[in-house]
Amino acid sequence: MRDDGLEVRGLSKRFGHVLAVANVSLEVPAGAFLTLLGPSGCGKTTLLRMLAGLEFPDSGLIRLGGRTVFSAQEGRLLPPGERGVGLVFQSYALWPHMTVFENMAFGLRVRRQNRTTIAEAVGRALAYMQLEGLEGRYPQELSGGQQQRVALARMLVAGPKVFLMDEPLSNLDARLRMDMRGELKRIHRDAGATTVYVTHDQAEALTMATHVAVMRAGRIEQVGSPREIYRRPASLFVADFVGSPGINRIAGRLAAEGAIAILETAVGRFPTTAPAVLAGREVVGAVRPEDLELSEPDSGHRVEVYAVLPTGGETVVQLRLGGERWSLKTSKEVAWEPGTWRGLTVPPHALLLYDREIGHLIHPAPAGSEGQARG
Amino acid sequence: MEQGTVLPLRARLNRAAYFLRLPRVSLGIGLVVVLLVLVSLPCLKLLAATLTWDAADVRLSPAARPGTLTLFHWARVFASNLSDAIFYRPLLRSLVTSVSIGLLAVGLGAGVAWLTTRTDLPGRRLVAALATVPYILPSYTYALAWLTLFRTQRLGGAAGLFRFLTGADPPEWLAYGFVPIVTTLTLHYAPFTYLLVAGALASVDAQLEEAGEVLGASRAMILGRITFPLVLPALLSGFILTFSRALGTFGTPYFLGAPVRYFTLPTTIYSSMVTRTFATGYIMAVVLIAVSALVIYANHRVLGTRKSFVTIGGKGFRAARIHLRSWRVPAALASWGLVLVAVVVPLVLLAWQTFMRYPDDYSLGNLTLHYWIGASDPQLAEGEMGILRNSGILGGAWNSLKLSVIVAAVGGMMGILVGYVVVGGRGGWLARLLEQQAFLPYLVPSIAFGALYLSIFARSVGPMPALYGTFLILVLACVAKNLPFSSRAGTSAMLQVAGELEEAAVVAGASWFRRFGRIVLPLSLRGSLAGFLLIFVTTMRELSLIILLVTPETRTLTTMTFRYTEQGYAQFADAIILLIVVLVLAGDLLARRLGRVELGT
Numbered sequence: 001m002r003d004d005g006l007e008v009r010g011l012s013k014r015f016g017h018v019l020a021v022a023n024v025s026l027e028v029p030a031g032a033f034l035t036l037l038g039p040s041g042c043g044k045t046t047l048l049r050m051l052a053g054l055e056f057p058d059s060g061l062i063r064l065g066g067r068t069v070f071s072a073q074e075g076r077l078l079p080p081g082e083r084g085v086g087l088v089f090q091s092y093a094l095w096p097h098m099t100v101f102e103n104m105a106f107g108l109r110v111r112r113q114n115r116t117t118i119a120e121a122v123g124r125a126l127a128y129m130q131l132e133g134l135e136g137r138y139p140q141e142l143s144g145g146q147q148q149r150v151a152l153a154r155m156l157v158a159g160p161k162v163f164l165m166d167e168p169l170s171n172l173d174a175r176l177r178m179d180m181r182g183e184l185k186r187i188h189r190d191a192g193a194t195t196v197y198v199t200h201d202q203a204e205a206l207t208m209a210t211h212v213a214v215m216r217a218g219r220i221e222q223v224g225s226p227r228e229i230y231r232r233p234a235s236l237f238v239a240d241f242v243g244s245p246g247i248n249r250i251a252g253r254l255a256a257e258g259a260i261a262i263l264e265t266a267v268g269r270f271p272t273t274a275p276a277v278l279a280g281r282e283v284v285g286a287v288r289p290e291d292l293e294l295s296e297p298d299s300g301h302r303v304e305v306y307a308v309l310p311t312g313g314e315t316v317v318q319l320r321l322g323g324e325r326w327s328l329k330t331s332k333e334v335a336w337e338p339g340t341w342r343g344l345t346v347p348p349h350a351l352l353l354y355d356r357e358i359g360h361l362i363h364p365a366p367a368g369s370e371g372q373a374r375g
Numbered sequence: 376m377e378q379g380t381v382l383p384l385r386a387r388l389n390r391a392a393y394f395l396r397l398p399r400v401s402l403g404i405g406l407v408v409v410l411l412v413l414v415s416l417p418c419l420k421l422l423a424a425t426l427t428w429d430a431a432d433v434r435l436s437p438a439a440r441p442g443t444l445t446l447f448h449w450a451r452v453f454a455s456n457l458s459d460a461i462f463y464r465p466l467l468r469s470l471v472t473s474v475s476i477g478l479l480a481v482g483l484g485a486g487v488a489w490l491t492t493r494t495d496l497p498g499r500r501l502v503a504a505l506a507t508v509p510y511i512l513p514s515y516t517y518a519l520a521w522l523t524l525f526r527t528q529r530l531g532g533a534a535g536l537f538r539f540l541t542g543a544d545p546p547e548w549l550a551y552g553f554v555p556i557v558t559t560l561t562l563h564y565a566p567f568t569y570l571l572v573a574g575a576l577a578s579v580d581a582q583l584e585e586a587g588e589v590l591g592a593s594r595a596m597i598l599g600r601i602t603f604p605l606v607l608p609a610l611l612s613g614f615i616l617t618f619s620r621a622l623g624t625f626g627t628p629y630f631l632g633a634p635v636r637y638f639t640l641p642t643t644i645y646s647s648m649v650t651r652t653f654a655t656g657y658i659m660a661v662v663l664i665a666v667s668a669l670v671i672y673a674n675h676r677v678l679g680t681r682k683s684f685v686t687i688g689g690k691g692f693r694a695a696r697i698h699l700r701s702w703r704v705p706a707a708l709a710s711w712g713l714v715l716v717a718v719v720v721p722l723v724l725l726a727w728q729t730f731m732r733y734p735d736d737y738s739l740g741n742l743t744l745h746y747w748i749g750a751s752d753p754q755l756a757e758g759e760m761g762i763l764r765n766s767g768i769l770g771g772a773w774n775s776l777k778l779s780v781i782v783a784a785v786g787g788m789m790g791i792l793v794g795y796v797v798v799g800g801r802g803g804w805l806a807r808l809l810e811q812q813a814f815l816p817y818l819v820p821s822i823a824f825g826a827l828y829l830s831i832f833a834r835s836v837g838p839m840p841a842l843y844g845t846f847l848i849l850v851l852a853c854v855a856k857n858l859p860f861s862s863r864a865g866t867s868a869m870l871q872v873a874g875e876l877e878e879a880a881v882v883a884g885a886s887w888f889r890r891f892g893r894i895v896l897p898l899s900l901r902g903s904l905a906g907f908l909l910i911f912v913t914t915m916r917e918l919s920l921i922i923l924l925v926t927p928e929t930r931t932l933t934t935m936t937f938r939y940t941e942q943g944y945a946q947f948a949d950a951i952i953l954l955i956v957v958l959v960l961a962g963d964l965l966a967r968r969l970g971r972v973e974l975g976t
Binding site: 075081087090091097107110154158 | 393884
């Protein structure tokens with residue numbers, strides 16, 4: 001596929017004894033918004049820095065916008081300035097001794113653009129980011145949100161084909177972060193540039209991205225659309241990492257009942273949509289909090305209401321199911337008292353089954369083989 | 376493309392070329408090579424010279440065959456009938472004086488530190504401000520002031536104030552030798568411990584002491600069982616660093632010891648050089664380095680385990696001041712007296728001396744401005760003109776200024792570059808190697824460092840011509856000797872400049888020179904200016920390091936003071952040292968002001 005998006009093949013990077021990025025391959029089309037999601041230390045920032053050219057990979061290949069910017073095999077390495085990428089740092093990395101204008105003009109001055117071109121380009125970017133009037137200020141004189149805008153504007157001025165962003169919103173407060181998510185989506189749509197966005201915030205990843213790659217310990221656990229990642233996590237790790245409150249789990253064994261399999265657990269039997277041929281497997285069943293249904297105590301599994309946590313629009317109810325603590329999310333009004341008993345229903349189609357040993361999704365069938373994204 | 380695949384040779388070469396082209400790597404390698412020449416090579420060359428016959432050695436032994444290897448020098452220093460006079464006695468004296476100075480300076484410095492930071496001593500702020508001045512002055516300022524007081528007629532030359540007032544020479548033990556050397560250097564070095572202990576005391580949480588108080592401990596018990604152990608690491612550092620500095624100092628023992636043949640190792644090294652028994656001097660330099668390195672290593676070991684004490688508690692509540700009550704007046708008198716003796720009296724004495732037509736007449740009628748602005752008068756000092764119109768002295772002043780400015784600029788820049796490589800490549804072998812090399816001069820006492828440079832650069836080495844007698848050798852020696860400080864200043868300045876700031880410019884496509892010139896340097900300069908000025912000040916007052924390397928054309932103010940003192944022209948010597956004091960205090964004041972601005976923003 002000779003696409004002008006982003007392609008990474010067999011990329012690895014070792015720091016001393018630590019394999020920061022381990023044989024990562026992924027591919028997204030031009031114009032995609034790819035989020036690298038994972039806990040801290042999972043290698044997502046290292047991967048981003050290798051895309052930018054700030055880190056030298058040990059092996060593999062990187063293609064950006066139809067050009068091979070790195071190939072271990074050919075010994076080819078394009079320096080960052082020639083990759084046509086823009087990078088927004090977590091700290092913004094605004095130069096404190098330069099004004100907003102000088103910060104933004106730097107990249108163009110490096111490329112020896114003339115004065116009027118620079119002034120025009122900077123002026124356009126200032127207007128686009130609603131920063132007019134601040135061009136003479138120094139970064140320290142700006143609010144956190146303004147600094148963030150300047151960092152974005154500085155990236156935009158140079159007109160990169162690929163946007164790289166390293167947790168750009170993590171230093172903002174919750175309200176501002178919400179605003180900036182919208183801003184980033186707008187920038188992405190207007191510019192149409194392939195964007196790679198690193199975050200450990202699963203909500204951010206799901207709201208912004210067209211493609212999400214979940215990373216763990218240097219490897220990619222799953223690549224897919226936000227919906228696939230959320231609805232059909234390929235592993236227990238992904239299932240746990242994505243979603244808040246976390247996915248509900250229960251360990252058990254599959255048994256045949258007619259054509260389908262039943263999940264037998266310490267707290268009872270849960271019907272599944274899995275075929276009976278899977279009977280005998282040791283599995284973990286997982287179900288999203290919003291998929292649970294609660295009814296009068298005489299139907300379903302007996303659960304005890306542990307706590308009720310209303311958050312305005314929706315309510316989270318914590319339940320005790322045997323020794324497990326489960327969460328239920330509902331947008332309905334809830335009037336259950338803690339300590340009372342209810343009946344719990346798990347819709348069979350919402351029950352995901354994972355292999356208990358290796359944690360892979362066995363039913364429903366995984367959305368695709370691991371490590372490959374679809375355009 | 377699977378990991379573990381063996382890469383083709385071309386890819387490997389490309390990879391190696393990539394790393395060599397990285398500015399940090401190539402710069403680091405370049406700096407390692409430069410430091411190799413400036414620091415490591417002289418050390419090796421010095422060792423080699425102690426094992427080789429020199430051309431001048433024919434005078435010492437008929438067996439000398441210049442250029443060939445021999446153990447003669449080592450035997451001569453350690454096990455000959457001369458050993459006692461030329462080595463063991465000076466070594467013993469060096470150790471005894473340095474230990475005494477270390478102990479006294481720590482006591483004095485810690486005492487003043489405690490009084491100014493922890494008690495309600497009247498005028499503590501002024502005492503604190505003046506307490507560091509003695510350390511900024513050239514170390515031998517006190518020696519010259521001492522001579523003004525106690526010079527004896529018996530040893531020739533003009534007598535001091537003591538004889539003028541009493542009509543008799545002071546006892547010799549008071550005028551020269553152990554007592555004056557220890558006293559003057561203690562005054563000079565005490566502020567060093569003061570700074571360390573004041574810092575440690577400031578970081579000890581007063582609550583730790585209050586906890587003791589609540590439990591009913593007496594004040595003495597709190598001081599002894601809580602405060603003292605907490606600042607013990609600072610006291611230990613103060614002692615060890617003072618000891619190693621006193622060990623390598625040359626000026627004071629020369630002025631106050633040599634006239635009565637009270638030689639220490641540094642002054643013995645100096646006379647070995649003057650009498651052209653180089654290898655002997657070099658061996659003593661090796662011994663000095665070994666002792667100094669051993670002590671600093673010990674300090675490292677001890678502090679490695681105890682350092683953590685100081686940080687416990689951190690900066691908690693403002694320290695509650697202890698009321699001295701009945702001790703208030705005696706403590707005030709003592710500390711005020713100390714400041715008077717350590718700062719005011721010496722400078723007034725030196726100034727007074729410069730206004731005296733004849734060097735032994737302290738009466739008002741003898742006062743003159745001749746030695747400052749006088750025209751040539753064949754009756755006085757062989758017709759030398761006052762220092763402010765004396766082209767020789769002004770030439771020396773120019774040399775000093777030039778040297779200090781160049782060393783501050785070159786050394787400071789080198790420090791920044793070292794910091795750049797060290798901070799950027801943290802943990803890497805290149806960064807570690809560079810750090811270690813830059814630290815090496817710290818272990819070498821000043822006079823020994825001068826000897827190193829004399830040994831290697833006196834003759835041409837490979838492509839490098841002989842540097843002895845050039846201005847360049849002074850610059851190189853001072854830059855190299857200041858490396859431990861400049862590179863530490865550069866490293867801490869660099870730590871303030873986040874790596875992402877440079878990476879942002881990398882992504883923008885800026886070349887290394889542009890990045891460094893437009894981003895890294897401007898940002899790190901802010902944090903380094905105070906460091907630059909401190910190097911300026913250190914170089915301005917430097918004597919021990921350059922005394923072996925200076926020739927009449929490259930003389931500096933410090934070496935001129937030295938010559939004039941040797942010749943007995945106290946007025947000139949003292950006027951010049953006052954000139955140095957003015958320049959040094961100005962530099963220090965500026966550095967403090969900049970430092971404060973830095974802290975303020």
